[in-house]
Amino acid sequence: MTDVKGTEKVTDMYAQLRANVGMMGQILGDTMKEHLGEAFLDKVEQIRLLAKGSRSGDDEARAKMLALLGQLPDEELVPFAKAFNQFLNLANIAEQFHTISRNCDELVCVPDPVEQLLGRMLGSQVDKKEMLATLKTLDIDLVLTAHPTEISRRTLIQKYSAIVDCLHDLENPQLTEREHKSQTLRLRQLIAQIWHTNEIRRERPTPVDEARWGLSTIETSLWHAVPDFLRQLNDQVEEATGTQIPTDMAPVRFSSWMGGDRDGNPFVTARVTAEVLDRNRHTAARLYLKDVVELVGELSMEEANAELMAYSNNSCEPYRDVLRSLRSKLRNTIDFLNARLEGHNPEVARDEIIWEQQDLETPLKLLYKSLCDSGMRLIANGRLLDMLRRLACFGIHMLRLDIRQDAGRHEAAIAELTRYLGLGDYAHWSEAEKQAFLLKELSGRRPLIPGNWKPSDEVAEVLATCRLVGTQPQQALGSYVISMASLPSDVLAVLLLLKESGCNYPIRVVPLFETLDDLNNAAACITALLDIDWYRGYTKGMQEVMIGYSDSAKDAGVMAAAWAQYRAQEQLVKVCNKAGVKLTLFHGRGGTIGRGGGPAHKAILSQPPGSVDGRIRVTEQGEMIRFKFGLPKLAVQSLALYTSAVLEATLLPPPEPKQEWRNAMQRIADESVEAYRGIVRQEPDFVPYFRAATPEVELGKLPLGSRPAKRRVDGGIESLRAIPWIFAWSQNRLMLPAWLGAGEALKAAADRGELGLLREMEQDWPFFNTRISMLEMVYSKAEPNLARYYEQCLVPEALHHLGVTLRERLALGVEAVLALTGEDSLMAHTPWNRESVRLRNPYIDPLNFLQAELLGRTRREETPSESVQLALMLTIAGVAAGMRNTG
Secondary structure, X not given: OOOOOOHHHHHHHHHHHHHHHHHHHHHHHHHHHXXXXXXXXXXXXXXXXXXXXXXXXXXXXXXXXXXXXXXOOHHHHHHHHHHXXXXXXXXXXXXXXXXXXXXXXXOOOOOOHHHHHHHHHHOOOOOHHHHHHHHHOOEEEEEEEOOOOOOOOHHHHHHHHHHHHHHHHHOOOOOOHHHHHHHHHHXXXXXXXXXOOOOOOOOOOOHHHHHHHHHHHHHHHHHHHHHHHHHHHHHHHHHHHOOOOOOOOOOEEEEEOOOOEOOOOOOOXXXXXXXXHHHHHHHHHHHHHHHHHHHHXXXXXXXXXXXXXXXXXXXXXXXXXXXXXXXXXXXXXXXHHHHHHOOOOOOOOHHHOOOOHHHHHHHXXXXXXHHHHOOOHHHHOOHHHHHHHHHHHHOOOOOEEEEEEEHHHHHHHHHHHHHHOOOOOHHHOOHHHHHHHHHHHHHOOOOOOOOOOOOOHHHHHHHHHHXXXXXXXXXXXXXXEEEOOOOHHHHHHHHHHHHHOOOOOOOEEEEEEOOHHHHHOHHHHHHHHHOOHHHHHHHOOEEEEEEXXXXXXXXXXXXXXXXXXXXXXXXXXXXXXXXXXXEEEEEEOOOOHHHOOOOHHHHHHOOOOOOOOOEEEEEEEOHHHHHHHOOHHHXXXXXXXHHHHHHHHHHOOOOOOOHHHHHHHHHHHHHHHHHHHHHHOOOOOHHHHHHHHOOHHHHOOOOOOOOOOEOOOOOOHHHEOHHHHHHHHHXXXXXXXXXXOHHHHHHHHHHOOOHHHHHHHHHHOHHHHHHHHHHHHHHHHOOHHHHHHHHHHHOOHHHHHHHHHHHHHHHHHHHHHHHHHOOOOOOOOOHHHHHHHHHHHHHHHHHHHHHHHHHHHHHHOOOOOHHHHHHHHHHHHHHHHHHOOOO
């Protein structure tokens, strides 16, 4: 293994990681041997070694491995899949821990991004006052979503976290022999618990289960990480500028779609959303109660300023007096919410519970000021400041819940109403007629919905959701997102339904532009909206727009979608600047490259200049929540990356792309979408090949998330959601949605003599550089030989020609990217990522081969055995774990 920084350095870098992987692999092996005997463990190890030989080109090893896999008896299928699955999970834990380990190497662990950025800014033309003002007003909203991508059960995630704690303790050089033995025993116990726990959920999680999973991430990690990050940020800012950050500053906040995203999910109802809102608030009250109890123990001092003495009626322990009152109110709040969650409607006096954020914030700030005024700032800046900062970030509702619904549901609701009222069919009106009707009703004072109207069940549910929004405190909710929005009437329809349902505060109503056509028309839609005087007044100078990554990439391929997203953002910035409205862009990014995923820091810095401007909303989906925020130290790193990226994109934005870059990118986009759709839409054999060569059908049986895999039960591939679409192709390792069309367009550009221009773009244009970097990562994960094996096992011979074409396209793309970068291998400049992929392959490969065999068996047998079906599910989970992304 070689690297630009030297072989010895790289070897040292991976030594500690390999040691942890080896130790946990040995413990897992001991656990399996104790449970199933030495012969089973020998077989697992034999297959692993044969897989390693097969990957290095040993055809004899490959044949032996396939023979052994084919001969596995039914009773060994599940434990075999489980063995490789859990090894990959343990490797993930070791790698995750390595990035926060005290032994972490500089090649893996980058310096703190905030500290680096502050130094660069103060050494450049950025004014210190401007930098501080921008930092204090940063508005970064990370929206946690529960798309069906998190494959690990919550009980296992908790055990994985406990393993990290063990690894952390074991690397302490001052551990005594007894302490070391105790921690090793604990590690063995945890790995044994994992081995004997069923990895696959018996039933699909409900939307409430998903919301509880999100709250668990807050409680176990982010609750601790947020004050740690802000303390670290304050120290860095103070050292660089001599100024402290405000006590109530919260550059990063959190929202959620868990329990609010009803687009295509019939299980998310108004009742479910109401329960999730109560659970969010309940968790916040419970955690704040813990904080207050600790503060009662700590703030025993008597000296206080006059304001606090008056507030506490001159108590001899004024701090404790105030805190005891808060403790009582928080307990009452928990009791109140418990009763609501049990289905009761309790009555409670307004001043006996924590009803608004000020009920907590005002007395806590009073305590803080009194401590500072009394010469006890050191004490004030301890746990009390941590609680104030948590309150600024999470509020009393923990997560602001977004509501998401498809535009067609709103149109159907109003159409049913207009038909009932004898006004005609709203669904068949022109856009001008719809806008005229909506604006007339929005401006009117009389109610539109008659009290005796009994709508259909679907419309009744839409109205119930709108009524629920109207009953909630504004701080409990984020945005109302409209999927598949394309016209101003899509937004105005929601506003009318909310008005008629009693919502008397201006919730943000956000159009989501998802398809290529919608992205291209986004600026025209927002221009038309902002030209409406009534709507301009409603916005109060703020407009939020959501950009869809998953569905636009599924519609047009990653290259054309990325350029459409970039251009849409540019145009939206101009439209809103012209109208004097502040724009917030909401990026609906996924975890995988095909869904707009990738390193968040790099992605933010590659956005068009002016599109960030101190404000951004970004979805964090499924398993990426755990990978980025599942451990407090990892979460601190992620918060620092987001903060530094948004600050840099605001004050040091990337340059405007040259016109020749734009022209070249437009040609690439046009050619890539043609190549992509030429296969996905126009190739008659594509759909049958896709369904045969991937576990797309079987994925519908995997209890991943609460939402169905298809928008319509009877729909074809066009109705398949972007997540299972990409998940299926990642399982057979072809990764097609993340690269199809891109390589063909890059090759065409090079053939036109534009290679020099492309290299200039890759060097000097962050947007293009990021796209090429993401392509490299995807190409490095793609395995055409494995995809060919799936084809041989599962696809009718008459369709094999398409597999040949797809693998040729993949090879063409790899060659095009290498020609552009001038490197001999993919990811040459990111050896850590390359090594991460390489280390996992010998463990993922056997799962892939076994999966192909099991798919063939389940498709041939009318009623496959339970062990065969469970083993298949485990191979899907294992491949997902090994690929570090599942959707």
